[in-house]
Amino acid sequence: xxxxxxxxxxxxxxxxxxxxxxxxxxxxxxxxxxxxxxxxxxxxxxxxxxxxxxxxxxxxxxxxxxxxxxxxxxxxxxxxxxxxxxxxxxxxxxxxxxxxxxxxxxxxxxxxxxxxxxxxxxxxxxxxxxxxxxxxxxxxxxxxxxxxxxxxxxxxxxxxxxxxxxxxxxxxxxxxxxxxxxxxxxxxxxxxxxxxxxxxxxxxxxxxxxxxxxxxxxxxxxxxxxxxxxxxxxxxxxxxxxxxxxxxxxxxxxxxxxxxxxxxxxxxxxxxxxxxxxxxxxxxxxxxxxxxxxxxxxxxxx
Amino acid sequence: xxxxxxxxxxxxxxxxxxxxxxxxxxxxxxxxxxxxxxxxxxxxxxxxxxxxxxxxxxxxxxxxxxxxxxxxxxxxxxxxxxxxxxxxxxxxxxxxxxxxxxxxxxxxxxxxxxxxxxxxxxxxxxxxxxxxxxxxxxxxxxxxxxxxxxxxxxxxxxxxxxxxxxxxxxxxxxxxxxxxxxxxx
Numbered sequence: 001x002x003x004x005x006x007x008x009x010x011x012x013x014x015x016x017x018x019x020x021x022x023x024x025x026x027x028x029x030x031x032x033x034x035x036x037x038x039x040x041x042x043x044x045x046x047x048x049x050x051x052x053x054x055x056x057x058x059x060x061x062x063x064x065x066x067x068x069x070x071x072x073x074x075x076x077x078x079x080x081x082x083x084x085x086x087x088x089x090x091x092x093x094x095x096x097x098x099x100x101x102x103x104x105x106x107x108x109x110x111x112x113x114x115x116x117x118x119x120x121x122x123x124x125x126x127x128x129x130x131x132x133x134x135x136x137x138x139x140x141x142x143x144x145x146x147x148x149x150x151x152x153x154x155x156x157x158x159x160x161x162x163x164x165x166x167x168x169x170x171x172x173x174x175x176x177x178x179x180x181x182x183x184x185x186x187x188x189x190x191x192x193x194x195x196x197x198x199x200x201x202x203x204x205x206x207x208x209x210x211x212x213x214x215x216x217x218x219x220x221x222x223x224x225x226x227x228x229x230x231x232x233x234x235x236x237x238x239x240x241x242x243x244x245x246x247x248x249x250x251x252x253x254x255x256x257x258x259x260x261x262x263x264x265x266x267x268x269x270x271x272x273x274x275x276x277x278x279x280x281x282x283x284x285x286x287x288x289x290x291x292x293x294x295x296x297x298x299x300x301x302x
Numbered sequence: 303x304x305x306x307x308x309x310x311x312x313x314x315x316x317x318x319x320x321x322x323x324x325x326x327x328x329x330x331x332x333x334x335x336x337x338x339x340x341x342x343x344x345x346x347x348x349x350x351x352x353x354x355x356x357x358x359x360x361x362x363x364x365x366x367x368x369x370x371x372x373x374x375x376x377x378x379x380x381x382x383x384x385x386x387x388x389x390x391x392x393x394x395x396x397x398x399x400x401x402x403x404x405x406x407x408x409x410x411x412x413x414x415x416x417x418x419x420x421x422x423x424x425x426x427x428x429x430x431x432x433x434x435x436x437x438x439x440x441x442x443x444x445x446x447x448x449x450x451x452x453x454x455x456x457x458x459x460x461x462x463x464x465x466x467x468x469x470x471x472x473x474x475x476x477x478x479x480x481x482x483x484x485x486x487x
Binding site for chain 2: 001002004005008009011012013015026176210211213214215217218221222226229230233
């Protein structure tokens with residue numbers, strides 16, 4: 001996989017993640033969110049493992065405790081930043097919430113610098129463009145009352161940045177299939193604990209629904225097994241900063257869904273010039289990152 | 303059909319059904335009942351498994367319709383389309399292209415996307431007129447767009463990354479014949 005292919009794969013992963021909202025809409029109301037995460041994460045891990053049982057066992061033997069611990073930490077960070085996003089986003093409307101979540105692009109270089117890692121100059125250009133887009137879209141609508149929400153989102157972005165850096169390191173060091181299985185498996189186990197706390201009736205509390213089974217199945221093989229495995233493989237070929245810039249395109253997909261999908265599935269919002277310009281700058285930043293006009297990031301090539 | 307080919311066919315059919323059936327139970331987007339990301343699998347089968355994969359795609363589509371209690375006269379056109387569309391893609395990469403199948407450069411991705419669009423056009427040309435003749439009450443133009451959209455968009459936006467993953471990282475080899483890829487034989 002070369003750098004262009006890896007970036008395209010990350011773009012596909014971002015599209016899949018942004019489509020989660022459509023699948024969530026198919027899950028009957030009353031089903032705990034932890035139940036969905038648990039069933040789909042464990043299901044996705046099982047599917048990936050079923051395809052590569054020997055490869056997983058060999059990598060686990062080779063990677064040992066370090067790999068297990070890495071998978072657990074990445075899954076825990078993933079769960080933590082998702083929870084923070086969920087709470088922080090309550091202070092914002094859909095568009096502002098999505099732009100705020102994109103702040104990871106700005107936080108990540110700081111995290112990398114604090115870890116004394118090198119960042120290619122081209123990435124700084126992309127980060128600057130994306131940051132300008134976020135400021136343009138958020139600036140006019142931000143109010144003082146939203147400061148606590150912004151702080152929570154900021155903490156979420158920090159954890160997400162850490163998660164991306166650790167995942168990129170793990171993917172480069174170990175077999176991505178094993179990393180993906182461990183990450184999905186631990187995410188499922190963490191959610192299992194949350195599910196049992198939230199609803200002690202466990203499986204008995206779920207509705208007998210064909211739609212629920214279908215939505216969970218699609219979520220497990222599409223969002224978890226396919227997108228997550230693709231993500232870890234792509235992370236092996238790009239830098240963490242590259243990946244974060246491509247992830248920021250989720251805002252564009254979210255805006256597209258907000259315009260295309262019926263109001264029952266997504267919360268519709270007014271498309272203001274600030275949002276359009278902000279999204280355009282995010283796209284420009286991502287194109288600059290994917291196209292690599294200066295050719296200065298060849299070290300990430302396969 | 304030899305035992306090995308039969309087992310491979312059965313495996314491909316099973317994977318196709320695992321991907322297709324959950325979508326039959328869901329109405330993903332109200333008002334747009336016919337969303338079929340599984341078309342990405344059909345095109346992939348064409349390039350990587352040749353005519354056997356095309357047959358698995360056609361039978362898989364038919365079986366999925368049967369599970370959904372949606373077997374009609376137009377299913378014959380659907381069967382032909384789901385066989386010939388992926389076959390056209392395979393034929394392009396086997397008989398027309400002078401280079402081996404790969405998705406490493408923008409030009410190769412563009413050529414593949416155009417071949418997918420041609421295959422989607424063929425499938426639309428087979429299915430839409432059949433539906434328009436058998437069911438005159440159906441909006442044929444809207445239906446044709448729905449078929450074209452499903453068969454052209456998913457194999458590109460999902461199929462290309464999926465193919466990159468399998469070919470570049472997991473060692474799958476395309477079934478594009480000795481002329482393009484002698485190492486595969």
